[in-house]
Amino acid sequence: MQTLTDIAQFPEAKKDRRSARLLNKPLLMVIGAQFFSALADNAIFFALLEFLPTKGYSSYSTYLLQGSFVFFYILLAPLVGYFADSRSKGAVLFRGNALKIAGVLLLFLNINPFLCYALVGMGAAIYSPAKFGILSELVKSELLVKANALIEGSTILAILLGAYLGGTITTSLGITVAIIATALFYGAALISNLFIPKLSPMITEKRTIGSLLPEFIHTLKALFASPYARFAILGTSLFWGAATTLRLLLNDWVRDHLGKGIDTVALFNIIVSVGIVIGAFLASFLITIKTLRRALWAGVAMGIITAIFSFQSHLFTIYLLLVLVGIFGGLYVIPLNALLQKSGQDLHGVGQAVAVQNFAENSVTLCMMGIFAFFSYLDLSATLLMIGFGGLFCLSMAALSWEARRQKLF
Structure with a gap:
């Protein structure tokens, strides 16, 4: 039976597909597909935050929504790497985006929004490993760093x-228009996928789930047996779990504390993201693997500032503290990412290390969603939840610091 990707006429690839020119057409199509796909991912998130209350769902449902998204990241973690490498990566990207757009369109059929968003999450889980894996097949090795920079x-x-479009369109034009816009963004990503050359699979050997799962578990155990890799995985997982939780806490806090809507929620998330970019830039100058303890202090500062932020009402102070939360977040997570990549390269290769990292990050995120969904179900105030979040993150940093000291990591 033919699939959509079989029907789609991918251009035939030449024997040597790697280009010595950075801005070649296939790479530009990958960048375009990634841009529109990520644009839609963020727009639908903010549209759904507004959509759920209109359907009578309680405030804790937003945490369950995010949990439904990461579920397939966890379930498919042992499989998606092989899936991407055993097929043409352009076709994998196409299928991932097709699942995403299907999840969005099913919202118009009154399908449960949690199931719809879970389907979007499945598409994202399939899409993720192919996104970076395809770059080495399109450009020469000396251009890989620049190609990665363009994707990032x-x-x-x-x-x-x-975030801006999701919040603005939902507020000014309504949820239906926002969902239609998201579907169009995914459609643009699909069209871009059609112009990516059909590449030969990196792996031709047929594998079964029964053989992939033990291999993934072996890699997981090996990485956690390494003190440096374990420290890096736990540290990055805590950050991304916390970052996802903070997005949802901001949604509750903005509505309860400030009495504003989804456009303000989106704006606050944008400000944090800008701060993370600044922090990531500063980390390259201020922190190395040898001075990694500084990253933990940045994590402590992030938790403390979040708790202080929860009491604020003046917009200038709020903006300033959100930027600082992002900056300290960037200073914290970038060095830990570097440590993980180094540890993965020394042990089982960066690709498998990243697969384990994705599994750990989304497992922690799912746990955090469950914890804060429960607290929200108890009808605790958003301010109290924000204070608790900051305190828990500081305690997590203390635990990581104790682990580093116990293992004499630095």
């Missing part, structure tokens, strides 16, 4: 613009 740059721009 387009993603950051899409995150900022997607």
Whole structure:
């Protein structure tokens, strides 16, 4: 039976597909697909935050919504790497985006929004490993760093613009228009996918789930047996779990404490994202793997500032503290990412290390969603939840510091 990707006429690839020119057409199509896909990912998130209350769902449902998104990241973690490498990566990207757009369109059929968003999450889980894996097949090795920078740059721009458009369109034109706009963004990503050359699979050996799962578990155990890798995985997982939780806490806090809507929620998230970019830039100058303890102090500062932020009402102070939360977040997570990549390269290769990292990050995120959904179900105030969040993150940093001292990591 033919699939959509079989029907789509991918251009035939030449024997040597890697280009010595950075801005070649296939790479531009990958960048375009990534931009529109990430744009839609963020726009639909903010549209759904507004959509749920209109359907009578309680405030804790937003945490369950995010949990439904990361579910397939966890379930498919042992499989998606092989899936991406055993097929043409352009076709994998197409299928990932097709699942995302299907999830969005099903909202118009009154399908449960949690199931719809879970389908979007499945598409994202399939899409993720192919996004970076395809770059080495399109450009020469000396251009890989620049190609990665272009992908990251387009993603950051899409995150900022997607948050703005998701909040603004939902507020000014309504939820239905926002969902239609999201579907169009995913459609643009699909069209871009059609112009990516059909590349030969990196792996031709047929594997079964029964063989992939033990291999993933072996890699997981090996990385956690390494003190440096374990420290890096736990540290990055705590950050991304906290970052996801903070997005939802901001949604509750803005509505309860400030009495404002989704456009303000989106704006606050944009400000934090800008801060993370600044922090990531500063981390390259201020912190190395040898001075990694500084990253933990940045994590402590992030938790303390979040708790202080929860009492504020003046917009200038709020903006300033949100930027600082982002800056300290960037100073914290970038060095830990570097440590993980180094540890993964020394042990089982960066690709498998990243697969384990994704599994750990989304597992922690799912746990945090469950914890704060429960607190929200108890009808605790958003301010109290924000204070608790800051305190818990500081305690997590203390635990990481104790682990580093116990293992004599630095």
